[in-house]
Amino acid sequence: MTNEEILSKLRERFPEVVVDVPELIDFTVAIKPEAVVDVARFLHDECGLDYLALLTAVDQTERFEVVYHLWSIKDRTTEPFVLKAYIEDKENPTVPSVTPLWRGASYQEREAYDLMGIRFEGHPNPKRILLWEGFPGHPLRKDFENRTYTFEELKPTRPTGPEW
Amino acid sequence: MLRTETITLNLGPQHPSTHGVFRLRLQLNGETVVGIEPVMGYLHRGIEKLCEQGTYVQVIPLTDRLDYVCSMTNNQAYAVAVEKLLGLEVPERAEYIRVIMAELTRIINHMMAVGFLWNELGAYFTPAMYCFRAREHILDLFEMTCGSRMMCNYMRPGGVSGDLPEGFLPAAKKFNDYFKGVIDQLETFLNENEVFLARAVDVGVLPADVAINASITGPMLRASGVAYDIRKVDHYSVYDRFDFDVPTCSNGDVYDRYLQHIKEMWQSVRIIEQALDGIPEGEVMNDQAAKALRRPPQGEAYGRIESPKGELSFYVVSDGSANPYRVRIRPPSQINLSALKEMCEGHKIQDIVIILGSINLTMADLDR
Amino acid sequence: MDVLNLLFVNLREAITTWLAGFLPMWAAEAVVHFGVGLILVVIGLLAVMVLTLGERKVIGRAQDRYGPNRWGPWGILTPVADAIKMLTKEDIVPEGADYWVHLLAPMCAIIAAVLIYAVLPFGEGMWGTDLNIGILYIVAIASLGTIAILMAGWSSNNKYSLLGAFRVVAQLISYEIPMLLSIVAVVLLTGSMSMVEIVRQQSVPHLITMPMVFFVYLLAASAELYRTPFDMIEADSELVAGFFTEYSGMKFVMFFMSEYFNLFAMSAIITTLFLAGWRGPILPGYVWFFFKCGVVIFFYWWVRSMMPRIRIDHLLNLAWKFLVPLALVNLMVVGLVDKLIADGIVQDVVLLAANIVVAIVVIGLLAFASRKTRSKRLQRITARR
Numbered sequence: 001m002t003n004e005e006i007l008s009k010l011r012e013r014f015p016e017v018v019v020d021v022p023e024l025i026d027f028t029v030a031i032k033p034e035a036v037v038d039v040a041r042f043l044h045d046e047c048g049l050d051y052l053a054l055l056t057a058v059d060q061t062e063r064f065e066v067v068y069h070l071w072s073i074k075d076r077t078t079e080p081f082v083l084k085a086y087i088e089d090k091e092n093p094t095v096p097s098v099t100p101l102w103r104g105a106s107y108q109e110r111e112a113y114d115l116m117g118i119r120f121e122g123h124p125n126p127k128r129i130l131l132w133e134g135f136p137g138h139p140l141r142k143d144f145e146n147r148t149y150t151f152e153e154l155k156p157t158r159p160t161g162p163e164w
Numbered sequence: 165m166l167r168t169e170t171i172t173l174n175l176g177p178q179h180p181s182t183h184g185v186f187r188l189r190l191q192l193n194g195e196t197v198v199g200i201e202p203v204m205g206y207l208h209r210g211i212e213k214l215c216e217q218g219t220y221v222q223v224i225p226l227t228d229r230l231d232y233v234c235s236m237t238n239n240q241a242y243a244v245a246v247e248k249l250l251g252l253e254v255p256e257r258a259e260y261i262r263v264i265m266a267e268l269t270r271i272i273n274h275m276m277a278v279g280f281l282w283n284e285l286g287a288y289f290t291p292a293m294y295c296f297r298a299r300e301h302i303l304d305l306f307e308m309t310c311g312s313r314m315m316c317n318y319m320r321p322g323g324v325s326g327d328l329p330e331g332f333l334p335a336a337k338k339f340n341d342y343f344k345g346v347i348d349q350l351e352t353f354l355n356e357n358e359v360f361l362a363r364a365v366d367v368g369v370l371p372a373d374v375a376i377n378a379s380i381t382g383p384m385l386r387a388s389g390v391a392y393d394i395r396k397v398d399h400y401s402v403y404d405r406f407d408f409d410v411p412t413c414s415n416g417d418v419y420d421r422y423l424q425h426i427k428e429m430w431q432s433v434r435i436i437e438q439a440l441d442g443i444p445e446g447e448v449m450n451d452q453a454a455k456a457l458r459r460p461p462q463g464e465a466y467g468r469i470e471s472p473k474g475e476l477s478f479y480v481v482s483d484g485s486a487n488p489y490r491v492r493i494r495p496p497s498q499i500n501l502s503a504l505k506e507m508c509e510g511h512k513i514q515d516i517v518i519i520l521g522s523i524n525l526t527m528a529d530l531d532r
Numbered sequence: 533m534d535v536l537n538l539l540f541v542n543l544r545e546a547i548t549t550w551l552a553g554f555l556p557m558w559a560a561e562a563v564v565h566f567g568v569g570l571i572l573v574v575i576g577l578l579a580v581m582v583l584t585l586g587e588r589k590v591i592g593r594a595q596d597r598y599g600p601n602r603w604g605p606w607g608i609l610t611p612v613a614d615a616i617k618m619l620t621k622e623d624i625v626p627e628g629a630d631y632w633v634h635l636l637a638p639m640c641a642i643i644a645a646v647l648i649y650a651v652l653p654f655g656e657g658m659w660g661t662d663l664n665i666g667i668l669y670i671v672a673i674a675s676l677g678t679i680a681i682l683m684a685g686w687s688s689n690n691k692y693s694l695l696g697a698f699r700v701v702a703q704l705i706s707y708e709i710p711m712l713l714s715i716v717a718v719v720l721l722t723g724s725m726s727m728v729e730i731v732r733q734q735s736v737p738h739l740i741t742m743p744m745v746f747f748v749y750l751l752a753a754s755a756e757l758y759r760t761p762f763d764m765i766e767a768d769s770e771l772v773a774g775f776f777t778e779y780s781g782m783k784f785v786m787f788f789m790s791e792y793f794n795l796f797a798m799s800a801i802i803t804t805l806f807l808a809g810w811r812g813p814i815l816p817g818y819v820w821f822f823f824k825c826g827v828v829i830f831f832y833w834w835v836r837s838m839m840p841r842i843r844i845d846h847l848l849n850l851a852w853k854f855l856v857p858l859a860l861v862n863l864m865v866v867g868l869v870d871k872l873i874a875d876g877i878v879q880d881v882v883l884l885a886a887n888i889v890v891a892i893v894v895i896g897l898l899a900f901a902s903r904k905t906r907s908k909r910l911q912r913i914t915a916r917r
Contacts, residue, residue, distance in 0.1 A: 050377070054477060073392050282840065285841065
């Protein structure tokens with residue numbers, strides 16, 4: 001299926017969750033975060049988008065965005081189908097996880113949690129991936145205080161028991 | 165009473181077997197692995213945050229340091245993304261130069277992959293030395309062009325930073341002819357080695373559907389049988405003018421990944437030959453680029469290329485100022501590890517080491 | 533040429549007679565024996581020096597580069613530099629390690645290696661002692677080396693060292709069996725276990741009369757020396773360095789040297805058993821002996837630079853399912869031919885023919901058993917380009 005067909009099918013299937021944003025480029029759909037799993041399952045099973053290339057989190061001033069770039073390897077699509085989840089709640093951003101559908105999302109969701117602070121519900125291993133447990137804050141946020149840290153502050157909390 | 169426990173073993177961050185700092189926690193039952201969990205982040209430098217603090221051109225030296233083995237293709241990926249954002253046209257000579265550099269980089273990376281895979285098999289660095297010999301020639305070519313062997317910083321959005329020097333084309337042609345003999349020699353020595361066949365066939369099998377689901381790209385995906393090559397799908401740059409195949413292998417084990425690297429090197433040689441023959445004269449940089457980069461339009465762009473390790477792509481979000489608002493890098497090495505559990509469980513420790521070697525990781529790309 | 537050949541023997545006689553001038557006979561003999569013992573150890577140490585450097589240079593040449601060439605012309609003084617480096621390292625004993633076992637293990641290893649030199653015949657009349665159970669003595673001493681490794685793995689307070697030591701001990705004892713069976717075949721043919729007698733009986737070297745026995749012994753000796761392709765223990769691309777992880781300084785040097793002592797000793801044994809020891813035309817015996825040892829050692833270096841290492845379960849399969857039956861078959865063949873046919877040139881020719889028949893049968897059996905795997909693999913390989 002080409003991207004236009006997917007877009008039109010999506011709009012007719014899920015009219016209430018699509019947030020219509022006029023300035024976005026073609027083949028980008030913005031939805032509310034609660035509907036991510038249903039839309040993702042629709043796209044994966046019925047539209048044949050079997051390859052999740054990238055899962056990003058962007059910190060815009062008024063909201064968080066979780067961006068999914070989807071391609072179809074079977075149909076050799078040349079343009080990505082972009083799915084965006086607009087998270088209005090900046091205090092406690094949560095989004096359901098798409099790891100059961102696309103395994104490749106597993107590390108990328110952990111990184112989005114680690115660096116941006118967005119929680120993914122239903123993720124099998126919701127731990128920080130690049131920074132250590134106990135690191136204060138989430139670095140990629142725009143309000144992260146970008147300063148010099150002393151050695152004492154940076155010493156990672158290190159479990160010395162059987163965990164290690 | 166008698167009770168069998170599994171041991172937790174750490175293939176610790178200081179790993180004697182290349183690949184940089186990477187930690188694997190293994191659960192072992194005797195010699196067999198029953199659980200595996202990679203722990204990464206030892207080389208995290210916060211490149212994505214650093215990108216937001218410079219201008220669009222100041223990001224390019226940062227991209228060099230992403231996957232230090234293939235720095236030219238990193239530059240190219242970023243350049244493709246920014247050109248999509250700004251809507252820039254790249255002159256033809258620059259495109260041909262980009263293709264030649266990208267294919268030379270592919271050869272470098274595959275040589276290192278093959279060499280280090282054999283290093284982990286225990287062949288005491290001998291194949292690695294032959295591979296590095298060929299790599300030295302390519303690094304000399306790079307030094308001739310952009311002044312630096314590894315951190316090339318050569319491609320820019322809108323073209324390349326400088327034209328090729330005088331002696332580059334004959335030197336590249338001589339290298340190409342010499343290199344065919346090198347791959348032939350490697351294949352003769354390594355392809356049918358009994359010990360390698362016994363150790364690598366049916367070890368670390370990755371089925372094709374698992375590979376697609378786990379977002380695996382690059383030689384790993386093609387070794388599992390899926391003929392998906394972004395150079396053929398997207399037709400970015402001038403790849404549609406060249407005649408080359410997309411080789412695949414059927415089984416997806418360690419032997420197939422090794423063979424896939426060898427096959428792709430043959431295709432790279434073909435592409436370089438055609439590019440060297442057909443390179444046109446002209447300028448190498450779009451004049452509008454500098455002005456456009458100072459005032460880019462608001463929006464976003466996703467640019468991807470077929471880097472030697474997989475799909476390397478940049479997602480650039482711009483808010484109209486001279487600095488990028490968000491740069492997200494898709495790390496092929498990190499995502500290629502997504503299916504590690506399927507590949508490794510049930511094998512012995514020595515197999516884990518060669519499976520990791522066949523995935524062709526570079527830690528700097530994994531952690532950014 | 534007899535002068536050169538018996539040079540060292542005459543020297544020893546001369547010194548004994550000179551000493552007997554002012555000492556009682558038994559004291560003179562004792563002093564000379566002691567001196568010979570010292571000289572044997574010195575030969576071993578010199579061999580270690582030459583072998584460490586030679587290995588690195590030969591492997592370097594195989595890899596299209598020079599070996600070490602900084603110290604002295606062509607890097608000749610590199611072993612001296614290595615020795616100085618090793619001597620100045622700190623000796624660390626891990627906490628919780630069993631101190632005395634930790635201390636004794638490298639000593640056991642090196643003692644086991646050096647004791648073999650007592651029975652090696654370097655030339656006509658040039659040996660430490662001519663035990664009439666020479667080969668049995670060597671086999672017994674080789675087992676002592678195994679114990680040293682287990683001691684080393686146990687005494688470091690490190691479960692990975694212990695696991696590594698287990699793997700090595702499994703490898704060593706598995707490969708002792710084919711080694712022993714091949715030695716028994718040679719002893720059967722010779723009729724005596726004395727090393728000197730074995731060399732004296734080889735008018736035709738056993739390499740030519742019994743090539744299959746030589747092949748089995750060569751493979752088993754490779755595994756006993758833990759050299760590639762059987763070198764998982766010192767594989768630095770595996771987890772840790774195996775049983776000698778926790779050793780540093782002089783103790784590590786002891787293990788390292790014991791490996792090279794063993795290498796020279798094993799090649800000397802192969803030379804005596806299969807390559808007719810010191811026998812050869814024109815040149816003095818000891819020159820021939822060292823030359824033949826050198827050929828065997830060069831073969832080991834060559835294989836090390838070329839082959840990847842094999843996995844532990846493949847290694848044990850190879851020992852128990854391939855080498856042991858093959859060694860038994862060889863033993864039976866040699867025994868039958870020895871009994872049925874009288875000594876002489878006819879016996880040698882028939883032995884050679886019998887060995888060739890065994891080789892053909894083995895290759896045929898292997899080809900038959902692996903035809904399915906081979907055809908599957910061939911499909912993949914021929915899909916090159």
